[in-house]
Amino acid sequence: MASTYDGPTPPPTEHLDQALGFMIPGRHARGRVVRIGPALDSILSRHAYPPAIERVLAEALTLTALLGSLLKDAAGQLTLQAQTEGGVIDLLVCDYRAGVMRGYVRHDAERLAEMPVDPSLFALFGPGYLAITFDQVTSGERYQGIVPLEGASLAEAAERYFAQSEQIPSLVRLSIVGNARDGHVAGGLMIQHLPEGEEGRDRIHTRLDHPEWDHVAVLASTAKPEELSDPTLPLTDIVWRLFHEEDEVRVLPPATLTRGCRCNPDHFRDVLARFPEDERIGMADDAGVIEVACEFCSSKYGITLESLAAVEVDGGTT
Structure with a gap:
């Protein structure tokens, strides 16, 4: 595998609170891999959430980091919102701007206490929708897609979003470990099929004329949850393990992820x-x-x- 890298190599101890982008030109694919630790704990510690709510917010923040790191506009913002009617969770909001993230969940604590320890996504949300908004500040453009909040996880809901709203075949994997006492580590992987380079072309053709997407998706699906959330494993090693047999993988400079709030x-x-x-x-x-x-x-x-x-x-x- 020939690999090109445009930035300094991060120190071996710094494998948390980072987002790493990569491209596989020969397969018309792009990807992102992220891992969050202290920044995640800083966000979660602002609220005394029960474990089930902590976990779903951690997954949402990891997904937000994956999606937000796609923004080319340094001043742009990605907002992820899940809203329901009649669910234990009636609102979940996360956003990302230049690597700075925040998020919160509004939920019914009494109803949650009556549920099993590990409730399903549907049990928490019930019928609802997932809205993902990309705000490009420099150009003033705003893109929003809304899809039903379906599937067994937020990762599946995100895949449905890209398939239905953007017509981009995508694979998303999320992994969360830890607790409020010992600290959390969250990892995520997303890879997408974009014919004719990073910008893509008419997306309706993505599944018709590039069968190599199935090859990339199969390789990406072998990523283990424990690899994504392992704080000792460099993100570049994950990309290498998955795609080392490809002719070329272009790895982008890593972006730093932090917690921040814009309340004023x-x-x-x-x-x-x-x-x-x-x-x-x-x-x-x-x-x-x-x-x-x-x-x-x-x-x-x-x-x-x-x-x-x-x-x-x-x-x-x-």
């Missing part, structure tokens, strides 16, 4: 200032403070009615 008291203040004064007074406590909480990081901000009046005086109601 000034933004909350500007939003609240748009409400009529009587509504703002109704939101405030006896001390004249409106408490705003960020769902992603659980941070709380006290916005005073006095500061909102100042917003109107300084610049009008924004």
Whole structure:
């Protein structure tokens, strides 16, 4: 296998919180492999989630890292949202921007407590949908696909998304190990069929004129869960194990993954200032403070009615 690599080799101890892209030109395929550790724990620790909810959010964040690392626009954003009606989980949201991730889950704790220790995806969500949105900031373009939330896992739901919304044959694998006490490690692999290079062409033809996709999919499916989530195994070794017999594999520079939140008291203040004064007074406590909480990081901000009046005086109601 001839391999080209455009960046420095990461130190051997740094195999966590990374996303690695690769291409197999002779097979018209591209792939991503990610592994998250401290960044994942940092996100999960913001909420006291039960184990079943921790696991599904960890899977969603790993999938978000795989999808977000596809963005060519450095300022672009990938948002993954799963929403249901009547499920134990009624909303799950994750997003990715320039390697920075965040996510949260809204769920019914009482109903979850009545379920088995390891509930199925359908038991958690019930009927619902998966929406994936790519926002390209530089060009102003926005792409969104919505598919039913079906399958035994979020990996299967993502495969359905690409097959139905993008007409791109894809294989997705996710692996999560650990717990809140000892720490989590999550790994993921995604490989896709893109005829005529990274950009592809008319996607309706992807299954018709490139039978080598089946070959790539078979090789990728041999990735073991324990390999994806092994913190001692370099991501480049996973690519090598799967595709070392190919004529050429191009490995891209690794991207760093971190936790971050964009909540901002000034933004909350500007939003609240748009409400009529009587509504703002109704939101405030006896001390004249409106408490705003960020769902992603659980941070709380006290916005005073006095500061909102100042917003109107300084610049009008924004």
